[in-house]
Amino acid sequence: MKRFSVAHPLLVIGAAVIALLPFQMSGYHTGLGAHVAIFFIAILGLNILTGYTGQISIGHGAFMAIGGYTTAVMSHYHHTNLILTLPLAFAIAFCFGVLVGIPALRFSGVYLALATFALAVSVPQFTLKFSKFLGGSNGLQTSTTKTNAWIYGVSWSCAAILYLVAWLVLRGRTGRAFRAIRDSEVAAAASGVTLPIYKTLAFGISAAFAGVAGSLFVIATNGFAQPNEFSVFLSLTLLIGAAVAGLGSLWGILVGAVFVALLPTVSADVPLIGSSHGQDVVFGLIVIVIMLLLPTGFAGLLQRLRSLPGIGTAVEKEAGG
Amino acid sequence: MGMKGRVLAVFAGVIVIAAVAVTAAFGAHKADPGVTSSSILIGGTFPLTGVASLYKTIPGAEKAYFDYVNDHGGVNGRKITFDIKDDAYDPSKTVPLTQQLVEQDKVFAVFGSLGTAPNLATWSYLNQNKVPQVLIATGDSYWGFSAKKYPWTIGWQPDYPGEGKIYGKYIAANTPNAKIGVLYQNDAYGKNYYAGLRVGLGAKKSDIVSAQSYDVTQTSLAQQILALKAAGADTFVIFATPSPTITALVTATKVGWSPTTTYVNNVSANRVFMQLAASNGASLNGVVSTSYLVSPTYAPQANTAGVKLAKAIIGQYAPALLPSLNGGDANVVYGLGAAWTMVYALQHAGKTPTRAGLMKALKSLNVTDPFTYPGIKVQTSPIDNFPIEQEILIKWTGNGAAGDWAPFGKLFSGVR
Numbered sequence: 001m002k003r004f005s006v007a008h009p010l011l012v013i014g015a016a017v018i019a020l021l022p023f024q025m026s027g028y029h030t031g032l033g034a035h036v037a038i039f040f041i042a043i044l045g046l047n048i049l050t051g052y053t054g055q056i057s058i059g060h061g062a063f064m065a066i067g068g069y070t071t072a073v074m075s076h077y078h079h080t081n082l083i084l085t086l087p088l089a090f091a092i093a094f095c096f097g098v099l100v101g102i103p104a105l106r107f108s109g110v111y112l113a114l115a116t117f118a119l120a121v122s123v124p125q126f127t128l129k130f131s132k133f134l135g136g137s138n139g140l141q142t143s144t145t146k147t148n149a150w151i152y153g154v155s156w157s158c159a160a161i162l163y164l165v166a167w168l169v170l171r172g173r174t175g176r177a178f179r180a181i182r183d184s185e186v187a188a189a190a191s192g193v194t195l196p197i198y199k200t201l202a203f204g205i206s207a208a209f210a211g212v213a214g215s216l217f218v219i220a221t222n223g224f225a226q227p228n229e230f231s232v233f234l235s236l237t238l239l240i241g242a243a244v245a246g247l248g249s250l251w252g253i254l255v256g257a258v259f260v261a262l263l264p265t266v267s268a269d270v271p272l273i274g275s276s277h278g279q280d281v282v283f284g285l286i287v288i289v290i291m292l293l294l295p296t297g298f299a300g301l302l303q304r305l306r307s308l309p310g311i312g313t314a315v316e317k318e319a320g321g
Numbered sequence: 322m323g324m325k326g327r328v329l330a331v332f333a334g335v336i337v338i339a340a341v342a343v344t345a346a347f348g349a350h351k352a353d354p355g356v357t358s359s360s361i362l363i364g365g366t367f368p369l370t371g372v373a374s375l376y377k378t379i380p381g382a383e384k385a386y387f388d389y390v391n392d393h394g395g396v397n398g399r400k401i402t403f404d405i406k407d408d409a410y411d412p413s414k415t416v417p418l419t420q421q422l423v424e425q426d427k428v429f430a431v432f433g434s435l436g437t438a439p440n441l442a443t444w445s446y447l448n449q450n451k452v453p454q455v456l457i458a459t460g461d462s463y464w465g466f467s468a469k470k471y472p473w474t475i476g477w478q479p480d481y482p483g484e485g486k487i488y489g490k491y492i493a494a495n496t497p498n499a500k501i502g503v504l505y506q507n508d509a510y511g512k513n514y515y516a517g518l519r520v521g522l523g524a525k526k527s528d529i530v531s532a533q534s535y536d537v538t539q540t541s542l543a544q545q546i547l548a549l550k551a552a553g554a555d556t557f558v559i560f561a562t563p564s565p566t567i568t569a570l571v572t573a574t575k576v577g578w579s580p581t582t583t584y585v586n587n588v589s590a591n592r593v594f595m596q597l598a599a600s601n602g603a604s605l606n607g608v609v610s611t612s613y614l615v616s617p618t619y620a621p622q623a624n625t626a627g628v629k630l631a632k633a634i635i636g637q638y639a640p641a642l643l644p645s646l647n648g649g650d651a652n653v654v655y656g657l658g659a660a661w662t663m664v665y666a667l668q669h670a671g672k673t674p675t676r677a678g679l680m681k682a683l684k685s686l687n688v689t690d691p692f693t694y695p696g697i698k699v700q701t702s703p704i705d706n707f708p709i710e711q712e713i714l715i716k717w718t719g720n721g722a723a724g725d726w727a728p729f730g731k732l733f734s735g736v737r
Contacts, residue, residue, distance in 0.1 A: 136508035
């Protein structure tokens with residue numbers, strides 16, 4: 001994201017492509033496109049937490065569940081406008097993120113991963129516990145459903161807005177504090193960065209992004225929220241997406257989102273081993289290959305390309321020196 | 322524009338209008354999607370992987386039946402192609418997969434999709450797009466009661482409240498002075514069953530001495546069962562999904578409670594589950610449930626047309642499922658039965674099948690499906706959107722895990 005200005009013309013072209021795609025695609029493909037946006041937002045949030053403050057989370061599916069159920073509950077019981085539920089989901093997920101971030105201060109590394117994993121497993125169970133209010137295993141549906149084109153438009157708009165928010169947060173003091181924490185907590189503390197505040201803030205922001213992604217996720221599932229949608233595998237999928245994306249690149253996050261949103265569908269059509277178990281095999285194989293070849297994710301690949309002589313200087317020239 | 326130009330323009334305009342009209346006319350006579358002169362494409366979403374993957378034998382059996390039909394002339398000469406999609410019981414996968422079936426694969430109908438939540442998630446989408454959502458594999462009664470609002474959706478199996486009603490009617494008629502203790506799951510599933518029981522009992526609902534609910538997240542049911550035992554219940558009714566049912570049966574035996582009769586709901590009555598309960602120490606004496614399918618393991622039914630046909634079809638077209646069938650897995654028979662009804666409806670959906678024709682056929686059924694228990698009729702009408710409403714009571718006979726279900730008595734109707 002440091003090289004935001006460099007990608008200006010590419011950004012415009014990319015935005016134009018995204019804006020025009022739905023007119024060329026069927027409703028089904030537009031729905032897939034919306035899922036890319038949803039994963040983009042969630043992975044962006046996870047990137048802020050894991051990539052910028054170094055706190056691992058295998059529990060972001062839980063924050064998506066919180067956002068998703070906020071939308072479902074508000075729309076189902078109070079007929080709230082679906083768009084209005086999005087900032088509400090942002091706020092509620094932010095609060096939960098902060099609440100989780102506070103005890104998480106005590107953990108790091110694999111222990112933090114386990115704690116967030118426990119979150120991923122337990123949060124969907126709440127919907128079964130309070131099944132009368134939250135719909136239980138028969139789920140909860142919003143009072144209105146929207147077309148895939150609507151969902152696509154709103155999802156990508158949210159993606160653009162939230163990317164801007166992330167960029168603003170990360171380029172300033174907060175971003176520097178986050179990076180300082182990731183590089184060395186001791187050094188950061190010594191430099192005057194109040195660790196608890198910034199670490200918790202990172203959790204909150206990251207959870208808020210996941211919350212919005214969860215809201216859009218529910219809206220994209222025909223407005224239907226159900227615990228099976230937020231299984232542990234969703235959290236793992238987000239982590240895989242973040243790993244494929246790498247750190248610090250908009251395009252990386254886009255690639256990561258496209259990867260996790262579309263690969264399962266594509267791999268189901270692979271001949272021979274395609275369909276049901278084959279899908280998992282293909283998906284798993286590709287993840288392993290990517291991790292072996294690109295340990296720093298797609299962003300790392302871009303960085304290496306830029307550092308190649310010739311390309312690097314051309315890019316610098318474009319950026320205006 | 323000169324005179325010549327204007328004539329040319331009018332001429333061109335007429336041709337364009339004529340072309341559009343002709344195309345529209347042809348369009349009006351175009352067959353519904355998924356139907357060609359030699360094939361019909363149908364599809365459905367099933368949990369081939371994930372938490373509910375034990376039901377994957379159902380689409381396997383359905384495909385076997387369609388293959389059998391294709392080898393014997395198909396549906397009025399058309400072969401059925403069955404597109405099985407795996408949604409892992411996750412509605413967020415069911416929705417895109419169903420959209421894929423409808424918009425990309427262009428299926429004629431969505432058939433047999435499994436699960437209440439997955440079908441609820443696609444209910445409004447399919448009806449808005451006027452795509453048949455038929456013979457879906459779920460016993461909830463939403464589909465049966467919503468024929469007006471969602472005319473393109475219909476279930477197949479007897480619904481849960483209807484089944485609860487049958488237990489109530491049987492208890493009221495045969496053991497009117499029973500002391501009933503009910504254990505039900507604290508969600509729509511268990512509550513619908515319990516409501517059906519109370520309706521079936523009628524005036525005898527006062528026989529219920531205690532009703533304990535449990536959350537599906539609870540692992541121990543000891544507290545509830547001890548409460549039922551303390552209330553003096555001699556009839557135990559369990560409205561739970563398979564896992565808690567097994568737990569309940571085992572716990573009841575372990576706390577030394579031996580009710581005269583225990584009623585277990587059909588979903589949890591698969592022979593496999595009973596054997597699991599018995600091997601964990603549950604006494605299966607006096608356990609009763611219901612069935613609406615022929616039994617591949619009950620000796621007196623071995624020569625029924627349905628059982629013989631089932632063994633022949635599975636043996637030839639899905640031999641991998643034969644051990645399950647011979648072991649008493651009712652899901653295999655279920656798949657064959659639902660597929661039979663689908664083929665029957667397709668055969669009566671018009672010379673060139675249409676979606677409207679399919680729904681009309683499904684809403685005016687009056688036929689005997691060979692895979693259902695002898696005597697059961699698959700019947701629907703404009704006011705009856707529940708294809709199967711009759712069930713036979715079955716009792717667990719034989720020694721513990723080596724036993725099996727044996728039907729007894731007469732057919733009961735869960736008619737609302």
